[in-house]
Amino acid sequence: MTAVTMVEAIRDALAEEMARDPTVVVLGEDVGRKGGVFKATEGLLERFGPLRVLDTPVAEVGIAGVAIGAAMMGLRPVAEFQFADYLHPAYDQIVNQAATMRWRSVGTWGVPAVFRAPFGAVAGGGIYHSQSPEAAYCHVPGLKVVAPAIPSDAKGLLKSAVRDDDPVVFFEHKRNYRTVREDVGDDLVPIGVARIDRPGRDLTLVTYGGGVHLAREAAATLAGEGLDVEIVDLRTLAPFDREAVARSVQRTGRLLVLHEANTTMGFGAEVAAFAAEQLFTDLDAPIRRLGAADSHPSYNAVEQAATLPGADALTRALRSLAAF
Amino acid sequence: MLPADLLLRSYRLASLTRAVDERLWVLSRQGRAGFVLTARGHEVAQVLSALALRVGSDSAWLYYRDLGVGLTLGVTPYEIFLGALAKAGDPHSGGRQLTAHFSSRELRIGSVSSAVAAHVPHAVGAAYAARVLGEDSVAVCWFGDGASSEGATHEAMNIAAVHRLPVVFICENNGYAISVPESMQMAAPVSKRAAGYGMPGTTLDGTDADAVYDAAVAVVERARTGHGPSLLELCVPRLVPHSSQDDDRYRSDADRAAAAARDPLTRLRARLVDEGVADTVALDAEDEMLREQVRAQADRALAAPDPEPARARRWMYAGDDR
Numbered sequence: 316m317t318a319v320t321m322v323e324a325i326r327d328a329l330a331e332e333m334a335r336d337p338t339v340v341v342l343g344e345d346v347g348r349k350g351g352v353f354k355a356t357e358g359l360l361e362r363f364g365p366l367r368v369l370d371t372p373v374a375e376v377g378i379a380g381v382a383i384g385a386a387m388m389g390l391r392p393v394a395e396f397q398f399a400d401y402l403h404p405a406y407d408q409i410v411n412q413a414a415t416m417r418w419r420s421v422g423t424w425g426v427p428a429v430f431r432a433p434f435g436a437v438a439g440g441g442i443y444h445s446q447s448p449e450a451a452y453c454h455v456p457g458l459k460v461v462a463p464a465i466p467s468d469a470k471g472l473l474k475s476a477v478r479d480d481d482p483v484v485f486f487e488h489k490r491n492y493r494t495v496r497e498d499v500g501d502d503l504v505p506i507g508v509a510r511i512d513r514p515g516r517d518l519t520l521v522t523y524g525g526g527v528h529l530a531r532e533a534a535a536t537l538a539g540e541g542l543d544v545e546i547v548d549l550r551t552l553a554p555f556d557r558e559a560v561a562r563s564v565q566r567t568g569r570l571l572v573l574h575e576a577n578t579t580m581g582f583g584a585e586v587a588a589f590a591a592e593q594l595f596t597d598l599d600a601p602i603r604r605l606g607a608a609d610s611h612p613s614y615n616a617v618e619q620a621a622t623l624p625g626a627d628a629l630t631r632a633l634r635s636l637a638a639f
Numbered sequence: 640m641l642p643a644d645l646l647l648r649s650y651r652l653a654s655l656t657r658a659v660d661e662r663l664w665v666l667s668r669q670g671r672a673g674f675v676l677t678a679r680g681h682e683v684a685q686v687l688s689a690l691a692l693r694v695g696s697d698s699a700w701l702y703y704r705d706l707g708v709g710l711t712l713g714v715t716p717y718e719i720f721l722g723a724l725a726k727a728g729d730p731h732s733g734g735r736q737l738t739a740h741f742s743s744r745e746l747r748i749g750s751v752s753s754a755v756a757a758h759v760p761h762a763v764g765a766a767y768a769a770r771v772l773g774e775d776s777v778a779v780c781w782f783g784d785g786a787s788s789e790g791a792t793h794e795a796m797n798i799a800a801v802h803r804l805p806v807v808f809i810c811e812n813n814g815y816a817i818s819v820p821e822s823m824q825m826a827a828p829v830s831k832r833a834a835g836y837g838m839p840g841t842t843l844d845g846t847d848a849d850a851v852y853d854a855a856v857a858v859v860e861r862a863r864t865g866h867g868p869s870l871l872e873l874c875v876p877r878l879v880p881h882s883s884q885d886d887d888r889y890r891s892d893a894d895r896a897a898a899a900a901r902d903p904l905t906r907l908r909a910r911l912v913d914e915g916v917a918d919t920v921a922l923d924a925e926d927e928m929l930r931e932q933v934r935a936q937a938d939r940a941l942a943a944p945d946p947e948p949a950r951a952r953r954w955m956y957a958g959d960d961r
Binding site: 340366367369371372376377379380381382383384385386387388389390391404407408411412416417418419420421423424425456457459478480481522602631 | 656698721729730731732733735738740742744749750752754757758759760761762763764766768770771772778791794795797798801802808887919943952953954955956957958959960
C-alpha cells in the first residue's frame with residue numbers, strides 16, 4: 316500500500332468501481348479532458364473513454380437529471396458538481412426527483428446515483444466556492460448523505476455509495492483533499508456507521524468532514540491540559556449513527572457537536588435534539604454546538620476567519636464544557 | 640395515408656382515452672377522485688405519437704396529461720381508476736401520486752412527476768444509458784407548452800444534442816400554461832428552438848393523425864439509427880380547463896368555441912366514416928360499449944381497498960419493500 320491523499324483515494328475508488336462494473340459512469344463539467352477541477356477524475360477518460368466519462372455543458376439541472384434517468388435505466392452514474400455551492404440548481408432534481416422516485420413508484424424505480432460535491436471553505440474561495448449545504452439534504456427522506464474526512468473513508472464510502480441502490484449525496488471537504496495522506500486498501504466502508512477518530516474519556520466531540528481535523532488539533536491541545544477528548548467522526552450524516560453517539564456520550568456525559576456550516580438549523584441541531592431526547596439522563600452538562608456564524612463565506616480572510624469555527628473557539632468551547 | 644387497421648386502432652385508443660377522461664371528471668365531481676388532469680383535445684396527438692414506440696424496449700417519459708400515451712403503451716383503465724381513487728393496488732404509485740402519474744418498469748414508463756419538465760433530463764439520461772449499454776432503444780419524452788419554458792428543458796435538449804443521444808422531444812402545445820396563453824409564454828414557436836440546439840424541429844397539427852404518426856415514426860427512427868434527437872411540436876386544442884380544480888373564465892367564448900371545433904376525435908371519426916373504414920352506427924355502438932366497460936372498471940376500482948397506514952413509509956429506500 317502507498318500513502319495517498321483524499322483526492323487520490325476518490326480517484327482510485329472511481330477507477331476501481333468503473334473497472335469492476337461496466338454500468339458505472341462519471342459525468343459532469345470538466346470531468347473528462349481536464350480530469351475534474353480538483354483532479355478527482357484524472358486519467359479516467361483515457362482509461363474508460365468519452366462515453367463513460369462524459370464531459371457535459373455547464374448545466375447542473377441537466378447533469379443531475381441525466382444521472383437520474385440513466386440510473387433508472389440501468390447505469391450507476393457518479394455525477395460531479397464542481398462545488399457544493401452549485402448543487403443548488405440541481406436541488407430540485409435531487410430532492411423532488413431522486414429522493415422520491417422509489418417511494419412514489421412503489422418500489423418500481425430506484426435511483427442508484429451518486430452526486431459528488433466538494434464543500435467547505437478554503438482560503439479565498441468566497442461565497443460561491445465555500446458553502447456547506449449538507450444539512451438541507453439530510454432533511455430529505457429518500458437520500459443518503461456522506462461526508463468523509465480521511466482518504467480511507469473517502470475511498471471506502473465512495474465505493475459503497477456507487478454500489479448503493481439509493482441516491483447518495485457525497486460531500487468532500489476541499490481542505491481534506493490534499494492535506495492528509497494515509498495508506499488505503501480496498502475495503503468498503505459501510506454507509507451509516509461512525510468511526511471513533513480518537514478515543515477519549517472526558518468529552519464527546521461529534522463532527523465530520525473538515526471538522527475532524529479541527530477536532531484533532533483541539534484534542535491535541537487539550538490533551539496537554541489533561542483533558543481527554545473523544546472524537547466521533549460521523550462519516551455518514553443520513554442516516555447518522557445514533558448508537559455510536561449514544562455509546563460515547565454514555566461514557567463521557569458531555570457532548571459538543573462541531574461543523575463548519577452555520578449553526579442555525581445545521582446538522583448539529585439534529586444531533587443535539589437526539590441527545591436531548593434520548594440521552595438526557597446521561598448528560599452532565601448542556602449540549603454545545605459550534606458552527607459558523609449565520610453569515611456567508613467571505614473572500615476576505617479576516618471576515619472568513621471571523622465567521623468560521625476555528626481551533627481557538629473550539630478549545631475554548633471544550634474547556635468550558637469540561638468545566639461545567 | 641394511414642392504413643385502415645391503424646386508423647381504426649387509433650380511433651379506439653383515442654375514444655378510450657376520452658371515455659376514461661370523462662369518467663375521471665365524473666368521479667372527481669362526485670367527490671370520489673381528487674385532482675383530475677385531463678387529456679381532452681390531446682388524444683390523437685398522444686395516441687399516434689405513442690404508436691411509434693417499441694413498447695417495453697423504448698423508454699417513455701410522460702407528463703401528467705398523457706392519458707392517451709399511457710393507454711396506448713398498455714396502461715389499463717382499471718389501473719388509472721385505482722390511481723385516481725388513491726387505492727393501494729395502483730401499480731403505478733400505489734395511490735401516492737395524483738391522477739395519471741404513470742410508472743411501469745414492464746412498459747418502460749418512467750415515473751411521472753407533477754413538477755413540470757423535471758422528466759425531460761431523465762429522458763436524456765435514459766438515452767445516454769441506452770448508448771452506454773449498447774441498446775438500440777429510443778427515449779421519447781412528452782411535455783406541454785408550459786414545460787417548454789423550464790430551464791430543465793433547455794439543459795436537457797442541449798445535452799442531448801451535443802451528444803447526439805437517441806431521444807425524441809414531443810411538445811403537446813395546447814396554447815395555455817394553465818391560464819397563461821402562448822403569446823405570454825414564448826415569442827417564437829417551440830419548434831424553432833431546435834435549430835439553436837442543432838437538431839430538427841417541426842410544428843404540426845396535433846389533430847392530424849397521419850401527420851403525427853408519420854412524423855413520430857420518422858424521428859424515432861432517426862434517433863434509433865444514431866442521428867440524434869429531434870423536437871416535434873404538436874398543436875392541439877384544449878377542450879376543457881387545465882384540471883378539475885381550474886375553471887376556464889380566463890378564456891373567451893370564441894376561444895373555447897374555436898378549440899371545440901378542432902376536437903381531434905370528431906376529425907378522426909369523420910375520416911373513418913369518409914374513407915369507409917367504419918360507419919357511424921357501428922362507431923356509436925362501439926363507443927357506447929367502451930363507455931360501459933370504462934364505467935365498469937371505475938366501479939371495480941371504487942371497491943378496491945385503501946392502503947394500510949403502516950404502508951406510508953414503505954419503499955423509501957431499497958429493501959423497504961418487504
